[in-house]
Amino acid sequence: MSLNQILPFISTAVMAWFTVDVFQRFIVRRNPAFLFWGIGLAMFGAGSFAEAYLALAWNKWVFFVWYLFGAALNAAWLGHGTLYLLVRKSWRHGVTVILVAGSLFATYLMLQAIPKLDASVFTTDKPISEQYGTKALGEGEIAPTDAQTFTTTYRGNEVKAVRGLLPLGTPVRLTTPFFNIYGLLTLVGGAIYSAYLFWRKRVMPNRVIANVLIAAGALAIGFASTLTRLGYGEYLYLGELISAVMMFMGFRMAAKPQPDEAVEPSIIPASAD
Amino acid sequence: MAGKIRANSKSHIPRGSLFFEKIVPISLITMGIVTFALILFAAGVILGFVNF
Numbered sequence: 155m156s157l158n159q160i161l162p163f164i165s166t167a168v169m170a171w172f173t174v175d176v177f178q179r180f181i182v183r184r185n186p187a188f189l190f191w192g193i194g195l196a197m198f199g200a201g202s203f204a205e206a207y208l209a210l211a212w213n214k215w216v217f218f219v220w221y222l223f224g225a226a227l228n229a230a231w232l233g234h235g236t237l238y239l240l241v242r243k244s245w246r247h248g249v250t251v252i253l254v255a256g257s258l259f260a261t262y263l264m265l266q267a268i269p270k271l272d273a274s275v276f277t278t279d280k281p282i283s284e285q286y287g288t289k290a291l292g293e294g295e296i297a298p299t300d301a302q303t304f305t306t307t308y309r310g311n312e313v314k315a316v317r318g319l320l321p322l323g324t325p326v327r328l329t330t331p332f333f334n335i336y337g338l339l340t341l342v343g344g345a346i347y348s349a350y351l352f353w354r355k356r357v358m359p360n361r362v363i364a365n366v367l368i369a370a371g372a373l374a375i376g377f378a379s380t381l382t383r384l385g386y387g388e389y390l391y392l393g394e395l396i397s398a399v400m401m402f403m404g405f406r407m408a409a410k411p412q413p414d415e416a417v418e419p420s421i422i423p424a425s426a427d
Numbered sequence: 428m429a430g431k432i433r434a435n436s437k438s439h440i441p442r443g444s445l446f447f448e449k450i451v452p453i454s455l456i457t458m459g460i461v462t463f464a465l466i467l468f469a470a471g472v473i474l475g476f477v478n479f
Contacts, residue, residue, distance in 0.1 A: 331469035
């Protein structure tokens with residue numbers, strides 16, 4: 155078993171611990187922010203577990219979980235939790251409706267894609283992140299040495315493409331950037347903004363560091379996902395583990411009261427008071 | 428309430444700290460730039476500029 159096959163198991167364990175911690179806070183405080191964070195983390199954990207499974211064997215429903223929760227939705231749900239911490243306006247409920255509707259639509263598109271999966275491409279020799287998408291090669295672009303290529307008509311042009319599990323131009327893949335843009339803006343942007351506010355006020359250094367860790371952790375997975383899209387999927391699992399550990403550390407740090415904060419422990423991961 | 432405010436007011440960022448004066452602001456700016464770049468990349472995928 156290679157290191158890249160072991161990393162998702164470790165990420166899954168970290169995310170499971172993190173998810174339980176956040177849901178416990180939701181049960182105690184009834185703050186919807188923790189509910190959205192918990193759902194996002196559960197999706198992250200499910201995606202990591204699916205990766206770990208797909209490193210050993212093929213199952214189309216595990217792939218469904220991996221792509222939908224691990225690649226498409228989790229960042230947006232995590233970021234939505236941060237939005238609830240930062241924004242008290244009523245329009246955030248409208249955003250919740252859009253997020254839920256968008257997630258259901260992505261689920262529908264993913265269900266449509268399942269019968270079209272090309273499972274014959276699957277191998278346990280490569281991480282799932284390196285084989286999930288069929289990619290049309292640009293002019294002059296060379297396919298990786300071990301890739302299976304074919305020629306097809308795509309958008310009216312004859313193109314050479316590298317075979318992947320999801321067919322070329324699968325609609326569900328077009329939804330992913332929308333969720334990830336929203337997730338990046340709210341999760342990373344929210345954490346950076348919170349850290350900046352505390353830093354500018356020169357208060358609560360624990361929350362400054364905590365929000366820097368949350369932002370850096372979220373960026374680690376965003377960066378690794380981008381590298382995956384560019385064909386460097388081998389870094390995705392390391393990025394996920396770094397992300398899980400940093401965000402968990404940030405969350406725990408924000409939750410931990412400082413010695414002179416005995417009256418009101420700060421328990422919010424990315425809030426701006 | 429006053430006690431609470433007094434208790435929280437003690438939790439301040441130390442003055443003259445290299446970490447908080449230099450590293451934190453540079454990290455925040457860098458992460459902001461990287462976030463912007465990643466959003467541009469994702470937008471490029473949506474608009475068809477980035478092949479996938």
